[in-house]
Amino acid sequence: MAMILAAAGFYLSALVASGAVLFRLAFPLLPDRERRRVARMGVLAAWVGIILVLLQWPLQAGYLGGGNVAAATDPVLLNIVFESSPGTRLILSVTGLLLVQAIQLNGLALSKGLSLAGMLLVMLAFTQVGHTVNAPRAVLGGLLILHLIAAAFWVASLWPLFRLVGRHHDRAYTGRILTRFGQIAKGGVGLLVLAGVALATLITGGLTPLLTTAYGQLLIGKVLIVGALMLFAAANKWRLVPAFERGEATAPRRLQHSIALEMVLVAIILLITAILTTATSPNG
Amino acid sequence: MHKKTTAFPIIHATLASLLMAVAMPVLAHEDIINTLPGDGATLQNSPEKIGVEFDGVMRITQFEVTGPDGSVRLDNQSGSELSERYFVKPEEALSSGDYQVNWRGLSDDGHMMSDGFTFSIEP
Numbered sequence: 001m002a003m004i005l006a007a008a009g010f011y012l013s014a015l016v017a018s019g020a021v022l023f024r025l026a027f028p029l030l031p032d033r034e035r036r037r038v039a040r041m042g043v044l045a046a047w048v049g050i051i052l053v054l055l056q057w058p059l060q061a062g063y064l065g066g067g068n069v070a071a072a073t074d075p076v077l078l079n080i081v082f083e084s085s086p087g088t089r090l091i092l093s094v095t096g097l098l099l100v101q102a103i104q105l106n107g108l109a110l111s112k113g114l115s116l117a118g119m120l121l122v123m124l125a126f127t128q129v130g131h132t133v134n135a136p137r138a139v140l141g142g143l144l145i146l147h148l149i150a151a152a153f154w155v156a157s158l159w160p161l162f163r164l165v166g167r168h169h170d171r172a173y174t175g176r177i178l179t180r181f182g183q184i185a186k187g188g189v190g191l192l193v194l195a196g197v198a199l200a201t202l203i204t205g206g207l208t209p210l211l212t213t214a215y216g217q218l219l220i221g222k223v224l225i226v227g228a229l230m231l232f233a234a235a236n237k238w239r240l241v242p243a244f245e246r247g248e249a250t251a252p253r254r255l256q257h258s259i260a261l262e263m264v265l266v267a268i269i270l271l272i273t274a275i276l277t278t279a280t281s282p283n284g
Numbered sequence: 285m286h287k288k289t290t291a292f293p294i295i296h297a298t299l300a301s302l303l304m305a306v307a308m309p310v311l312a313h314e315d316i317i318n319t320l321p322g323d324g325a326t327l328q329n330s331p332e333k334i335g336v337e338f339d340g341v342m343r344i345t346q347f348e349v350t351g352p353d354g355s356v357r358l359d360n361q362s363g364s365e366l367s368e369r370y371f372v373k374p375e376e377a378l379s380s381g382d383y384q385v386n387w388r389g390l391s392d393d394g395h396m397m398s399d400g401f402t403f404s405i406e407p
Contacts, residue, residue: 084343084390086390129393133393
């Protein structure tokens with residue numbers, strides 16, 4: 001259980017920290033105060049990510065040794081984890097999450113370069129463990145990185161957008177931010193679709209494993225839950241948007257609720273992802 | 285204008301999560317191609333070797349056999365190097381009863397795995 005929570009927390013914080021870098025690049029004209037808040041969110045997420053990925057190390061050793069405290073501190077098991085791909089992932093993600101924090105250095109070209117390099121290292125860390133290490137590794141890893149970049153941007157945008165909508169900025173200003181987010185998200189979704197479909201096709205080799213393995217069935221269940229939420233979101237659109245257009249007093253609050261729902265959705269998805277990726281038994 | 289923009293975060297977010305879900309790994313990792321004794325097998329005598337064989341390399345970090353007399357002492361338990369097979373010998377002949385084998389390991393792609401199988405020895 002601790003392992004699953006640590007994994008889910010790591011996914012979330014790594015995505016938020018990396019996504020904060022992208023968010024700042026995408027919205028260079030954010031007011032100073034909002035920009036600093038995004039940077040703070042990124043830095044906080046980076047530190048949480050570092051702590052969680054370091055915590056995963058003894059947790060993994062403990063699991064491998066039979067799930068006890070003695071195994072978690074066993075130097076041999078700790079060494080096995082460190083020398084295998086989880087160790088590479090650890091080094092890459094800690095380095096990346098430290099570099100991401102350059103996001104705080106305001107306006108410097110160096111800050112952009114360092115934080116972007118950090119983001120790429122974090123993304124690279126994700127390709128170290130799992131099916132993307134299989135051939136064709138460069139293709140799978142590249143697709144996963146593109147996929148994660150789009151996902152990180154989206155995940156990290158939720159909180160800043162939530163705040164923007166909730167604050168009493170003028171509607172035209174919030175509208176401009178949302179328009180820009182919409183434009184970028186359109187491209188982002190395209191990237192997610194292409195990378196996601198290509199990855200799924202290359203990794204699963206088709207629909208059969210989805211239907212025949214317990215793992216696949218769980219995935220389908222998850223997709224169905226998300227599909228139901230999508231219907232909800234579509235219904236929301238028809239209720240929310242006209243209200244927003246009319247400038248109804250409750251509209252921002254309702255939009256906030258929608259974004260909050262997305263955050264809950266992210267949490268559920270990451271938790272299920274962690275359950276699926278933390279410990280597996282062979283043969284599905 | 286607002287009509288489109290306010291709906292984007294929600295719809296895109298849901299689409300994104302849908303795709304995140306689809307793109308997650310589905311195939312199992314290293315598959316077990318054989319266990320010794322076979323899973324659920326009933327044997328006449330104590331087995332010479334107990335183990336498991338994979339279709340890829342695996343680093344076994346824990347391998348336990350428990351039976352009617354508790355944990356079975358195992359001979360020649362190898363280290364945790366990457367290998368396609370992992371076999372051990374019971375130190376003493378096993379008495380009759382039901383046995384459970386449990387193992388944990390790290391697959392080559394970095395996933396932690398665990399599984400087990402059972403066998404019985406007839407009285």
